[in-house]
Amino acid sequence: MTSQNEPALDQPALTLYGSNISYFTGKMENYFRIRGIPYHLKSMQFPRMERQLKHEIGVSQMPAVRLADGRWLTDTTKMIEWFELRFADNALLPDDPCQAFVAHLIEDWADEWWWRPAMHYRWHYTEGARFASWHLATEVTGLVPLPVWLKSRLLTRRQRRGYTVGDGLTSTNVPAVEGSVQRLFGQLQHIFSDRPYVLGNRPSLADIGLAGPFFRHFALDPVPLEILRQTAPAVLEWVARLWNTTQGDLKGDWPVMLPNDLKPLLRDMGSGYLPYLSANAEAVRDGRKRFDIQVDGVEYKKARYSRYRVWCLEQLRKRWLGLPAQGQETTKALLESQGCWGPMWQPETLPLLPDQEAGLPFRATSKMIDVY
Numbered sequence: 288m289t290s291q292n293e294p295a296l297d298q299p300a301l302t303l304y305g306s307n308i309s310y311f312t313g314k315m316e317n318y319f320r321i322r323g324i325p326y327h328l329k330s331m332q333f334p335r336m337e338r339q340l341k342h343e344i345g346v347s348q349m350p351a352v353r354l355a356d357g358r359w360l361t362d363t364t365k366m367i368e369w370f371e372l373r374f375a376d377n378a379l380l381p382d383d384p385c386q387a388f389v390a391h392l393i394e395d396w397a398d399e400w401w402w403r404p405a406m407h408y409r410w411h412y413t414e415g416a417r418f419a420s421w422h423l424a425t426e427v428t429g430l431v432p433l434p435v436w437l438k439s440r441l442l443t444r445r446q447r448r449g450y451t452v453g454d455g456l457t458s459t460n461v462p463a464v465e466g467s468v469q470r471l472f473g474q475l476q477h478i479f480s481d482r483p484y485v486l487g488n489r490p491s492l493a494d495i496g497l498a499g500p501f502f503r504h505f506a507l508d509p510v511p512l513e514i515l516r517q518t519a520p521a522v523l524e525w526v527a528r529l530w531n532t533t534q535g536d537l538k539g540d541w542p543v544m545l546p547n548d549l550k551p552l553l554r555d556m557g558s559g560y561l562p563y564l565s566a567n568a569e570a571v572r573d574g575r576k577r578f579d580i581q582v583d584g585v586e587y588k589k590a591r592y593s594r595y596r597v598w599c600l601e602q603l604r605k606r607w608l609g610l611p612a613q614g615q616e617t618t619k620a621l622l623e624s625q626g627c628w629g630p631m632w633q634p635e636t637l638p639l640l641p642d643q644e645a646g647l648p649f650r651a652t653s654k655m656i657d658v659y
């Protein structure tokens with residue numbers, strides 16, 4: 288019998304349950320392909336699998352992985368960490384502790400902060416909503432015996448209530464949120480015009496993280512895809528390059544210094560994502576399931592609180608605390624210089640549930656956002 292901590296993957300292909308237009312399923316597929324881990328993608332079927340998922344992994348979310356030995360896994364971040372244990376080369380993280388921290392930070396930011404804008408571009412515009420709702424109506428709810436038009440309508444309503452207008456977006460802040468996405472496209476256009484991957488000549492966890500918002504959303508949904516075509520073709524090249532990356536590409540030197548053009552990304556995290564994480568933690572602490580917050584000049588109204596993201600903030604802190612003394616110092620100096628350090632430690636005490644997410648990647652305590 289295999290112990291829970293011991294990855295056992297020299298076994299037949301595993302099953303990845305999800306959707307082929309899903310953010311986190313797409314991230315996981317990029318990871319599996321890069322690592323050469325064979326998998327079968329199967330559409331998660333709703334509502335049929337909901338009960339099974341809650342039983343097996345604690346929550347109903349995608350993707351979920353079923354190993355050939357019958358064990359179930361969830362949460363892309365912790366799954367990747369777990370799968371990485373079986374590779375002795377640690378090839379997705381730079382040796383330099385500060386660069387490795389930045390790779391983790393970019394992954395977390397890509398997972399959590401770009402989710403809302405990605406959902407906005409998909410579900411706000413009729414073009415995106417028609418495409419995605421038809422796709423999901425025939426894919427993940429394909430077995431539900433209702434007309435496709437009705438399922439599409441119900442899905443669109445669910446996603447808007449859960450993730451866009453129901454999670455802080457208003458007609459007033461949408462232009463600024465779209466502006467932030469276009470700023471990101473510009474920053475990445477600059478980066479990928481200079482080198483093939485985020486950190487340099489070889490792919491890292493940072494690339495895999497960014498595959499979340501880009502692979503199945505910005506580079507797939509009609510409205511952001513057209514913006515990418517017109518303004519950031521190097522980003523489209525990177526999306527395809529990453530999809531075509533294999534184990535053989537996990538070689539070569541890491542950069543001697545963190546590339547300077549990553550600093551604007553860190554600066555944006557310091558003025559947007561990290562203050563949001565602090566405000567979210569305060570909302571959870573105070574039991575405010577909806578909260579208003581102004582970050583980076585954008586006012587979000589009635590954003591949903593997320594217990595999961597309190598844990599994300601704790602993970603970032605733990606990651607820094609786990610660095611060797613010299614690495615802590617260099618990383619702190621970098622984070623301070625880009626405005627990330629202060630918000631990373633606010634509020635001092637985090638309102639976590641007892642043993643929150645301690646069972647990952649086998650069992651989750653909370654969903655990223657509590658939408659059922």
Ligand SMILES: N[C@@H](CCC(=O)N[C@@H](CS)C(=O)NCC(=O)O)C(=O)O
Binds near residue numbers: 362363398654
């Ligand atoms: N932290 C999780 C997040 C997974 C997640 O939220 N996935 C979305 C779909 S891409 C989901 O299942 N949402 C649940 C829902 O809409 O009910 C991970 O990294 O896997």
